[in-house]
Amino acid sequence: MSVFEGLRFKRISSPIHRLDPRTKFVLSSVIFGLAIMFTELLPLLLLFFFQIPLVSLAGVKKEWFRSLKGGLLLALMIFITNFIVGSISAGWSLTGDVLTYSTAMALRFLVITASFSIFFLATSPDDLGLALEQAHLPYEFCFAFTTAVRFVPVLAYEAQTIVDAQKARGLELEKGNFLKRVKNYIPILIPLIVGAIRRSMEMAEAMESRAFGAEKKRTNLFILKMRPVDHLVLSFSLMTLAFGVFIRLFVPMPILKFPQLRF
């Protein structure tokens, strides 16, 4: 469940927390965009290390590392898949290029996970909903989105309870071959999904009895406002993006890769 921990909003006061949610979203999206643009190790490494000062500024180091730890398994799978497919297409040979490329792909995944982990750790679901609303999205949509985000930790907690309950009935999740292990998760997933559906129905009823959707025009207690520092971060993000696009198109990347191997 450590992945969820790394995506759960942590209510503290930090310069990053105080940024406008829209600014933070653009910043995370720029990191995401840049990570998608490059397949080389050097820019991906730069993107990864660039985030560390942000994380310490936001005071969420522990949670951030936890999300990375959670993402590590998937990153490993990405590495292995790329490695196998790359080796096959290179004519069943193991080359330094394949190794470099596979590492870069795994790192790219980690960079993306990391950037959104910062975003979710430092942005409250309420702020996020407000940002969506002020972007003139329909309120129902914003509400659904905030609710989904807010229920992630609840679901994670419930998943843990279900795991415990089934273990108490003799279920051993780590037992058996790969297929058996996947099958082991059925007794966890069904109660979790049924519970989520049941909860959503109950919630819909509760909301309707509290007059959800009675007035078309809603008012808000808080209104988001961009501060000078937001404009600064925003321009910095966009400039970095433009710089990244320029590099991608016109500057050859200095090569950073594993030595050529031949087996």
Place this chain on the structure above:
Amino acid sequence: MIRAIDIHFSYPSGVEALQGVSIKIRDGEFVALMGENGAGKTTLVKHFNGLLKPTRGEVFVDGRNTKELSVAELSRKVGLVFQNPDHQLFCESVENEIAFSLRNFGFDEATVSKRVKWALNFLDLVRYRKTSPFMLSGGERKRVVLASVLAWDPKIVILDEPTIGQDYHQKEKLLHFIRQLNAQDKTVIIVTHDVEFVVDCNPRVVLISRGQIVGDSTAKEVLTDRVVVEKASLVLPQITKLFYQLRGLGLPRNVMDVDEAERLLAGLVRRSGA
């Protein structure tokens, strides 16, 4: 036998749920663990089947340290029935739901079908054999979960909040059922804050508050002690409350049983009539 020696447990969030709990539960005993929400009751019983291992201290089940055993191994002896049946039910029929745990423990198919039949009978679920557990009422779902645990015949049965969401009639049935289990020499542990239910059961009562045991004796001794009961944020049983209020009449205060109350009050009426 369960023996916990000075166990401490902290959740990753830093909450210290158990702060030095020592308890001994002998074979065939009937124990009620009571306390307010968040007192550490469920955390404690999760140590008995190995779902949680103490951060400090030791738990022994039948002389074996739980740290050396897996949850599956311990569950064979210690059946823990969770509070909410919806956290466990997932099969397409009640029958398969009960067979699930038996198959996990590696029973052969002949034994599985024999045990399933026995459990269906014992919990009065035969007519729902082929029904989906999701179609059943709350009380029935609770019974299915109970059947699925009793089917493998654990020596120790732990029921976490068995009375929540049950009507009075179902509670009576539950009481009868628990007595039956206890009569079969099983150790029964219930986790609850339902004072009236415990009064009816009359087990050994262990009170927990903020991760520590604050009372451990017979139901009568613990539950009629106002200081101890309030320390655990519970309330006195209704009959005890009545006798506390009637204390000016020279009646004892440690009364919680209907029959005893009736005898005392009838005596009082007779005396005042004479």
